[in-house]
Amino acid sequence: MAASFILFGSAFSYASPYKGNNQKVFFPKKKPVTQTETVQGKEKSGQMTKDNKAPEKSEQKKNEAVLKLNVGLLTGQHSVVIEADGEIVVRDMTSGKVLNKFSKKNTVNFTYKSRQLCINGKAISAKKVVVETESEAITVSGDEYRGEIVLLNGSNGITVVNRVTLEDYVKGVVGTEMSPDWPAEALKAQAVAARTFSLYTKNEGKHYGDGYDICATTHCQVYGGTEDESPTVTKAVDDTCGQILTYGGEPIYAAFHTDSGGRTAACREVWGGELAYLASVSDPVGSPSRHWQVILTGEQIAAKLKAAGKDVGTLKKITLSSLNLSKAGSGDRYASGRPAKIVFTGSSRSITINGTQARSIFGLKSALFDFGNGRKENDMTVKNGQKIVIDGYGFGHGLGLSQWGAKAMSAKNDYKEILNHYYTGVNITKLY
Numbered sequence: 442m443a444a445s446f447i448l449f450g451s452a453f454s455y456a457s458p459y460k461g462n463n464q465k466v467f468f469p470k471k472k473p474v475t476q477t478e479t480v481q482g483k484e485k486s487g488q489m490t491k492d493n494k495a496p497e498k499s500e501q502k503k504n505e506a507v508l509k510l511n512v513g514l515l516t517g518q519h520s521v522v523i524e525a526d527g528e529i530v531v532r533d534m535t536s537g538k539v540l541n542k543f544s545k546k547n548t549v550n551f552t553y554k555s556r557q558l559c560i561n562g563k564a565i566s567a568k569k570v571v572v573e574t575e576s577e578a579i580t581v582s583g584d585e586y587r588g589e590i591v592l593l594n595g596s597n598g599i600t601v602v603n604r605v606t607l608e609d610y611v612k613g614v615v616g617t618e619m620s621p622d623w624p625a626e627a628l629k630a631q632a633v634a635a636r637t638f639s640l641y642t643k644n645e646g647k648h649y650g651d652g653y654d655i656c657a658t659t660h661c662q663v664y665g666g667t668e669d670e671s672p673t674v675t676k677a678v679d680d681t682c683g684q685i686l687t688y689g690g691e692p693i694y695a696a697f698h699t700d701s702g703g704r705t706a707a708c709r710e711v712w713g714g715e716l717a718y719l720a721s722v723s724d725p726v727g728s729p730s731r732h733w734q735v736i737l738t739g740e741q742i743a744a745k746l747k748a749a750g751k752d753v754g755t756l757k758k759i760t761l762s763s764l765n766l767s768k769a770g771s772g773d774r775y776a777s778g779r780p781a782k783i784v785f786t787g788s789s790r791s792i793t794i795n796g797t798q799a800r801s802i803f804g805l806k807s808a809l810f811d812f813g814n815g816r817k818e819n820d821m822t823v824k825n826g827q828k829i830v831i832d833g834y835g836f837g838h839g840l841g842l843s844q845w846g847a848k849a850m851s852a853k854n855d856y857k858e859i860l861n862h863y864y865t866g867v868n869i870t871k872l873y
């Protein structure tokens with residue numbers, strides 16, 4: 442699907458996958474543990490039954506089928522075209538009653554008129570219908586999905602939801618986040634992270650009011666249905682079937698990003714709160730374009746600060762210690778080297794922001810950066826018309842798994858080692 446291919450590219454080189462989530466974080470009730478208290482690589486060896494036997498294959502299949510996700514595809518639609526190779530059955534979801542059956546090779550038009558759902562032009566009283574087919578996939582306005590399609594009579598049109606097993610869902614996610622050509626262990630790490638993130642989001646219930654568990658855009662996680670599946674991704678998902686990352690027995694907020702720039706960020710550096718499993722860890726190998734530069738004049742910096750409601754007048758001085766990863770963690774920089782405090786002094790006042798705020802205000806690829814090349818002093822005087830180099834590293838918020846780092850690690854490590862490196866003190870738990 443066109444939209445997801447655009448986003449596919451963006452996952453490699455642009456924004457964080459979770460830019461919509463940054464303000465809302467779940468904090469585990471359990472006491473946060475420090476890095477020294479955690480057990481790296483500790484893992485449950487599959488879920489056992491009461492008799493301490495591994496579940497039978499059929500039981501595994503059953504559990505897998507039970508865990509379904511409602512993925513919001515579209516909202517506010519006035520026309521939705523559904524096609525399938527096999528018979529299409531439309532049911533009222535509330536009563537379970539079959540409303541329509543369409544024989545093979547059929548196309549069904551759903552429209553929204555006078556606040557009512559219509560099937561092929563005929564209004565129905567049902568507010569929520571499920572469209573099922575016996576064929577492997579179902580097409581919604583040209584894009585193909587597994588599972589069923591649920592149509593909701595929303596306040597301003599039809600809401601389209603794909604009800605799909607968690608495993609099939611993850612098969613449509615991993616390829617939008619990581620190239621299917623990448624090593625198998627990196628794809629497996631991404632599959633476990635994406636599966637975990639979707640369960641976390643479902644549990645958090647942030648789209649509950651919209652009528653689904655998770656949306657299919659960068660707000661939650663990009664999902665493209667069958668078109669974004671590929672044999673290597675499917676294998677990575679099958680090889681890690683049912684595995685998620687847990688901390689304190691709960692699915693973690695499995696954040697990931699393109700390239701940390703050298704060290705991942707700790708939770709507090711980006712969100713200001715604590716999630717012990719999102720600690721700052723080393724990430725030596727990144728993307729080929731890890732190092733970046735942006736050049737702005739003092740006037741441009743002042744204008745961007747003003748637009749963000751932080752007017753300092755004419756910019757006179759920037760105060761920030763120079764970036765030195767080996768000395769990070771003291772003074773005005775966090776442990777990862779990202780700025781904790783940057784002071785902009787102007788003709789009317791001074792303001793202080795951190796690296797994440799600066800990233801957003803100046804539109805930077807990451808929050809791991811420095812002002813000016815090779816300066817020694819913390820204070821940098823800004824003269825009229827002066828060009829200021831912002832010299833930075835990496836891409837994305839820097840939390841959790843670094844995709845390029847995972848790729849590099851996969852040369853020597855398996856996906857469990859990759860996940861245990863980027864998520865501190867977590868367990869890899871098999872749900873089914």
Ligand SMILES: [Zn+2]
Pocket residue numbers: 648655656657658660661662
């Ligand atoms: Zn969302």
